[in-house]
Amino acid sequence: MFSSKMRGPGSIARRLLLRRLAPQPLRRAFSSAAPARPTPESQQPDQPQPQPQRPPPPPQNIPSTATTTTNPPLIYPSAPSPHHTDLPTFLAHAARTNLDRSSTVYVGTHFEYTVLLALARYGLSLRRVGGVSDCGIDLLGTWSIPIILILTQCKAVQRPGPHLVRELEGAFVGAPAGWRGMSGGVVGLLVTEKHATKGIREALARSRWPMGFVACSREGRVEQFLWNRRAEEEAGLEGLGVGMRYVGSSGGGGQAGGTELVLTWRGKNLPFVGGEKEKTAV
Structure with a gap:
């Protein structure tokens, strides 16, 4: 039976108090905060950044004037004569043997030694060679500006022509072992007393071999020096390059009071081998 009596306010207050005092079930708390993310670089405080080190500037490409070294060492053919090895010893030999100065032997040998001395001032170290099956090669050696091998034909003729260029091309095939088969490392030089004609220039330009031309007087004065595109590449x-300079009273191979030929590197005159002081170019 249900009691019809209404419960008083005191009983209601007691029940509310008992509910508050009753133990509550435990609840596990979880943090709603997301894991910390790295701060973008744009929002980070400014910090001094290390400056990247600049590499040192590359050295200037200046041709070396040091003595050429090759590995294995070059083997030169025997000298064509045991009686002389340079111009002074040849002149002494010619005087002892009364060699005719108008003969082809005297004129040719004298010119070869003269060219050897004249080109030495420009960094070419050459030796006189010759003999059977020499393919017309008169001088062999090296050039220290730049470091390459050189084979030379000297022609003491009054009328040089393009046929001499074709003869020099054959010298590449028949050159000694150290100078043969060196693609790009050997330059052939044609040396005459006269300047290059138009035909010689055109033959040099057409040639597939790296070649050059030198005009050298009998007194040893270099008056012209040129080469083809193959030699450059x-x-x-x-x-x-090639330039001219004034010559004083003691001008080496040049004529006193005139000009003489000099080699240049990127527009600047190169000193002659032997320490001769450079003078102002024309």
Whole structure:
């Protein structure tokens, strides 16, 4: 039976108090905060950044004037004569043997030694060679500006022509072992007393071999020095040029009071080998 009596306010207050005092079930708390994310670089405080070190500037490409070294060492053919090895010893030999100065032997040998001395001032170290099956090669050696091998034909003729260029091309095939088969490392030089004709220039330009031309007087004065595009591209002559300079009272191979030929590197005169002081170019 249900009691019809209404419960008083005291009983209601007691029940509310008992509910508050009753133990409550435990609840596990979880943090709603997301894991900390790295702060973007744009929001980070400014910090001094280390400056990247600049590499040192590359050295200037200046041709070396040091003595050429090759590995294995070059083996030169025997000298054509045991009686002389340079111009002074040849002149002494010619005087002892009364060699005719108008003979082809005297004129040719004298010119070869003269060219050897004249080109030495420009960094070419050459030796006189010759003999049977020499393919017309008169001088062999090296050039220290730049470091390459050189084979030379000297022609003491009054009328040089393009046929001499074709003869020099054959010398590449028949050159000694150290100078043969060196693609791009060998330059052939044609040396005459006269300047290059138009035909010689055109033959040099057409040639597939790296070649050059030198005009040298019988007194040892170099008056012309040129080379073809093959020599620039394959033998490293690009950047090398030719200029003229004034000659004083003691001007080496030049005529006193005149001018003489000098080699240049990127527009600047190169000193002659032997320490001769450079003078102002024309």
